[in-house]
Amino acid sequence: MAIVKDMAAAPPIALPTASPFAALWPFAALLGLAVLLPLTGNEYWALIATRACIYWVLVSGLNLIVGYAGQLAIGYVALLTIGAYTTAVLAAGNLFEPLHPFLALTIAALTGAVFGVVVGLPALRLRTFYFAMTTLGFATIVTQVALAWQDVTGGGIGIVGPTMPAPLDTAWGFYYACLAVAAVCTWITGNIARSRFGRALVTVRDAEVAAEASGIAKPRLLIWVFILAGALAAFAGGLFATLQTYITPDAFTFDLSLLFFIAVLIGGRGSILGPLLGTLLLTLLPEVAAPLAAWSTFLYAALLLVIVLAIPGGIAALIDPRNRRALPDNRAVIPRPELLPALLGQQPPHAGLALRNIVLAFGGVRAIDGLDLDLRPGEVHGLIGPNGSGKTTTLNVISGYYRPETGEMTCDAAPLPAGDAVGRAARGIARTFQTPRVVGEASVLENVMVGAMIEGRAGFLEALLSLPRQRREERETTARAHQALAAVGLGALADVRADRLQHSELRFMEIARALMLRPAFLMLDEPAAGLSTDEIKRLDQLIRAVGRQGTGVLLVEHHADLIFEICDRITVLNLGKVLAAGTPDEIRTHKEVVSAYLGG
């Protein structure tokens, strides 16, 4: 115990925090080199560099879909094709009067946004492989339509690309324009990646269930990203058509799709710099490996296989400094319950959560069989029972993952709709999971900030442009997440990647994430599992302190000591039915409970 006290008294272990500028210098260096490129005076280099910029405009958007949201959109060349043809056709006047190339580009971007959503729709409902397949199918069809619609697209003969007005009509002038667009794309996609939307995307990718519990609606989130990525890809297509000066369906081979996709994967998931370097690498590769041109698809595919099997983290994992800093071995989680009042405030009085006559069967098994439960504000309510008695199932019914067959639920006297897991956060219901659901590649701080997702008021466009309200909210959320981490005792680990934490630390991290919601109800699913005796004691104080702020805590637990120590009220389940309910003293002496469960 003495050791623990010493550690509690010691100042938090100081880990160096990354300065925001440290993350920016690679971008600045790349931009600097790119701006100086015309000094070489070699126009062939202008062509290659312009191509790299255009590819990056597309890949930067695709990166949000593949790298952040984890959706395997393979056939993205289709959007490039749509953008290229829309711009070329409108500028050439095949459909109506010829338009100014800038206007044509704008319309192309809007068209791309629409098709981005059309291509993306299957991802909202279908499984990964299905989505990969539909994007591939879409890519084939777009090329076929371009071939067949001869009056407009010129069919196999092709169409002239739009010509940009001066000063963009020279090789270097166009290069600077594309470089500027690429820089803007880096900035806006970076803004999204660092905003609550970026954090929500990776949470949907790696911990979808936790995302739902935090109130993240996947369809709405993904549609924004599909719009953005579609618009960027089509815009890139318009620039591509100008660069090529003449486009035919042959220009948009599947190789290109593969290049875009692999650029993101080489770069690594959840990174902006990685895919940027990946794009540069893959654009330059054919230049140095020209003799192998016939085998380019083969090489790309082989590269993809090697990445998947050998370095799934990509370049980003190799250059991520958060991987390298050593963590102290003998660290302990020391929660500071005294910080909770500042973090949570006092919950206004409310009517509590009530379950009446809930029945849920899986096949022939009645997992919950006529359950009544009341969770009152400010009370810590224990839910115990043998394995398979329906404890976690009850939690899942309350959180909306399961839909009971009969029964009613009310929350603060209003009916609580069955299902609708995403709507629970807005009602102040937060939870943790038996197996922690976290984003291993994100930092502890980012994981915790996800809990405040629904509080954000700044919309996607504000985040895109990093407008003042977005920046202010971001500062507030960051500060509060630090507060929550300090309260659960993980303050020193805020910048560490979550997958480097120990299991017990992840449990406390999930609690911090749940507390970000300032929950009216907090449901903890076996929070003490895998914790040491000391850690359980500290958890115990933390939970009681949460209850004092007026939050109703529902605790599913196997550690009888913990339950009897801190609960105001206990419900004992057996085979989906309530075996007993009452105060700890009543339960301790309840005959059936003692014989069935506690033993003795």
Added chain:
Amino acid sequence: MLASILASGLAVGAIYALIGITYNTMFATSRVMSFTAGQLGMLGGVFGSLFMLRLGLPLLPALVLTLAACALLGVITEYVAVRPVLKSLDQHLYVLSTLALALMVQQTAAILWSTEPQPFPRLVGLGEGVWDEKYWLPVAACAATILSLEFLYRRTLVGRAFLAVAEDNFAARALGLPERNLRIASYALAGAIGALAGFAGGQLLLAFFANGALLNFYGFVPVALGGLGNNRGAVIGGILLGLFQQAANFMVGGIFSSVAVFALFIIVLLAAPQGMFGAPAARRV
């Protein structure tokens, strides 16, 4: 016209169904949808043409060699692209690894074989018009495959072991079934089925490297519509798809028929994500 729509529709439908069964056979023991399914069909045609026309082998040895070569590719798929990523099935890395392998196969075929469609020989020389062998051979191959698979799964010990692994991998392993060997065997079997699809449909599709991508998509549609792992659904879905596609082909022309198939596919899937005969998704929490 109706007769020829029916004949060609049933024929391509049977090919799609066989590719669907190829997907399912691999899926059953590994929970992996592999992009190599369509490539196996493509290779069935390419190897058939290679052995019979270029090397002059008679039908039976050529068929056996084709099936064996594709079965070998199935095993390679299991070793290279499936086994290493099985541990992290939830990250869907298999989509990428099998796609990579499929593209490598396709590109190799394009360079070493030909980028142009090559002729495929007549196999038995029976029938003409709508009863031409190019129409009934795929249907016969499909029927034979279904019957053999039924026999394998219902009547033999190995087949039951397959079913056990497909039903519950962990329980099967706990019973002492050689899960890994069964998985390798199922990939070899899938390779042979895919090869049969390409071989039987060779006169219809020719020996063409780009058939791989085509069959990948059109073979996947019946699987998605019929429900993952459901062979009956794959056959019904495949035949329906073949008929629909050929009907659209005759009525609106080739290019728009693929647009029609794609649109139908998306609409049906959005309406019934589990397919027509699929089971609902497993519990997640």
